[in-house]
Amino acid sequence: MSALLELRGLGVRYSGAATAALEGVDLALAAGERLAVIGESGSGKSTLARAIAGLLPRTARLHGTITWPGLDHPARNGRDIGFVFQDPGSSLDPVMALGDQVAEVAHANLDMGWRAARRLAVELLDRVKLPEPAALARAYAHQLSGGQKQRVAIAAAIVARPKLLIADEATSALDTIVQAEIVALIRALVTEDGMALIFVSHDIGLAANLADRIAVFRHGRMVEQATTAALVARPRTDYSRALLVAHLGLEA
């Protein structure tokens, strides 16, 4: 399978920070591949996601290279990369109609007029399984539940048909049942569109059910990466093993 994305020696240091947030990461992602990035607070997993999407603050210093062999132009967030954040309450504009927020991404990235972009937005709201998408397009974020808001954020992330969807703890603020629904939606969308996925999570159980491959991060470094089957059955590091043991499932 051809590589979509390649990271070589990637490092990030935030302005004023004593230590690097991310150091020496070599990682490749194939087109259509589903990669889970797992780690605890301070592991660098969100920094990795933001570095790939070009969302780091300007003052952050970046080392190493991020290349996109799978694209013939530099990757742009919104067009080539869709990004879903943890808190849809803060990623959606509270005073802009929901349909317009999805349409704006299409208008800005697909060279599409507003009328067509708004029509496309309604299609996308339907695709993320929101009820009455035409009416919902005229509603505002405060009228929706957390799970519904995250569906709108996902619609905005995929409207320009990106090659890569990055979900950064996109389900961790949701309750268990809604989380499972959003994971099922993400799984269906990446499969249907052949999108690659980077699923950033602290929950190895959730990740293992979604990803082809898992990369485990700790203190800014990648400690292990393997296919999901290999990592779950035969973790090579004590840290990965500890994360697997700490997973609290329902089976004895």
Add this chain to the structure above:
Amino acid sequence: MSALLDVQGLSKRYRRGDKEFAALDGVSFSIASGETLALVGPSGSGKSTVARILLRLVEPDGGGARFDGEDLLALRGAALRAIRPKLQMVFQDPLAAFNPRAAVARLIDDPLRIHGIAGRAARPGAIAALLERVGLAPELAGRRVHEISGGQRQRVAIARAIATRPRLIVLDEAVAALDVLVRGDILRLLMELQAEEGIAYLFISHDLGAVRAIAHRIAIMDGGRVVEQGEARAVIAAPASAIGRALVAATPELPKFRETAS
């Protein structure tokens, strides 16, 4: 055995615009001394409203609660203050619950002083002992809340809760914001404290994995009602309610791979 806490028919209605809706609709359950009851349900099912009523932060519209032989919801003034030390609370986010600039020592000193648990001279020693009790170094007493890690903060919150030798601690999503390895440590600490001191817990959570690890019994809530309750492992193995089945189905399980997988 008589229950430590016996909740009968709690109801609470809120108004939203000109519509009324029932946040709680006849909720009943009981907790014995030294027992953990998990209150489980999706967002909006009424779990936190139950906690707020028991802590007397919200007045219910109906129903009652007997705690340690007293009519909890009828207590006022001095009688209510007298029962507070026996009923403590740990929240999801101690950084939001505490003054972030307060020193750790001050947070633990407050309950000791306010409830007259230890005299002025004895309090530094009592604070050090409580910190050690929850697995923290006594030197942490001088640090400020915002300077310590999330796991350390939750240990401080537990130290503060146990300072008054409570009979019951309400744990409202108390491990939900913690890293997975820290979550395991805090669950173990809670179980140790319970074994040694016989504290009962009302463990409010939507995380069935954590519930299965710590709870003896479960009450599952949906739409302001308890739809199912029973022994924890039995309910998880064979939930009778639709919401119980949905919660079990939604809890991620590590996939099984054969050793030969690569």
